[in-house]
Every structure is written in C-alpha cells, then in structure tokens.
Amino acid sequence: IKKAAAKRGKTAQRGSSNVFSMFEQSQIQEFKEAFGCIDQNRDGVINKADLKETYAQLGKLNVSDEELESMLTEGKGPINFTVFLILFGEKLNGTDPEETILAAFKLFDPNVSGVVNKDEFRRLLMNQADKFTAEEVDQAFAVAPIDVTGNIDYKSLCYIITHGDEKEES
Numbered sequence: 291i292k293k294a295a296a297k298r299g300k301t302a303q304r305g306s307s308n309v310f311s312m313f314e315q316s317q318i319q320e321f322k323e324a325f326g327c328i329d330q331n332r333d334g335v336i337n338k339a340d341l342k343e344t345y346a347q348l349g350k351l352n353v354s355d356e357e358l359e360s361m362l363t364e365g366k367g368p369i370n371f372t373v374f375l376i377l378f379g380e381k382l383n384g385t386d387p388e389e390t391i392l393a394a395f396k397l398f399d400p401n402v403s404g405v406v407n408k409d410e411f412r413r414l415l416m417n418q419a420d421k422f423t424a425e426e427v428d429q430a431f432a433v434a435p436i437d438v439t440g441n442i443d444y445k446s447l448c449y450i451i452t453h454g455d456e457k458e459e460s
Contacts, residue, residue, distance in 0.1 A: 309372060312379045325374050336369040338362060388448050395444035405441035408434075 310318060328336050330343040338358045345353045365373045398406045398414070408431065415422040415430070422430070433450050435443040 309375045309379055313375070318375070321375055321378060322371065325371050334370055336362075336365075336374065388451075391448045391451055392445065395448065399444070404443060404445055405437070406444055408436055408440045408442050411442060 328340055328344045330340045341358045341361060342353060362369065364377055367373065395406060396402070398411065412427050415427050416424065435446040437443065
C-alpha cells in the first residue's frame, strides 16, 4: 500500500514541506521550469489569467472560464509552487485500485476474517518497505475503522482509501 493512499483525505496536511521528498531534485527543477512557464506574470502564484495566457500560447483560445476555475479549485487556495508540486504528487502517486489494496491486506489475514490486528499492522508499516513513521501510522489509523479489540476492518479501510472518508469531507 502506498503512503499516499494511506494519507488520502487529509487535506489539512496539504501545506506540508514533505512534498519535496516525493520527487528527485531533477524532477523538482523540471516542475519549477513548468511552473515558471505557466506563471505568466511572475508573481509566484498561478491564477486564471496565467492559465488563459498559457493555453493561448499553446494555440487553445476557446478555454471557458468555468474550465479554468475548475482547474484552480483543485489547489484549494492560491497555487504557489508548493501547491503545484502537491497537485502533481497527488496525480502521479495516485491510489491503487481497491482490489489491489484488498489483496495486500489479505496477505496479513490468513484466516480471511476481514480484520488485521492494529498493533501487528503498525509494526509492519514501520519496519517493512516504505517504513512509515509513527506520525504517518497515526494519521492512517485516524481514519481506520478499529474495533474495541484493536482490529482494523480492512475492507472498510480500503473503501476509505479509495473513495475518501465522508466524515472528513464536511
């Protein structure tokens, strides 16, 4: 399971400077150049006029204001370079399909009970593969359906990872 998938829905974390660790330095430089091309007025923020001018330079003159506004709302605020990187990170490191995530959880559920032990899963997340930090595990567990015996209902968690948590949307 990708870290990005576990963190999905945590819009309060959008401003994290951790976004720079998602990319190689050469990629960041390429994104910086692309950002500079789009930021037509060089004010450090991409706005509707910047997008309209960029499309015009690419030969597309009939972009509606609604389309431009829709693009800008993805940033949930002013699109500076960090937000630009976050948006690309979300697109490039998207969530695995629900079946893939379920299959991964089933590896930790030999009895096919539909649950995995929270403490055992924490240990695995912090010691295997991407090695989550304690804070990242806590963030993932914040949205995880955990019962009174300390088991995670991983089918429900897979749904939350792939579709979002309705409680957080409000």
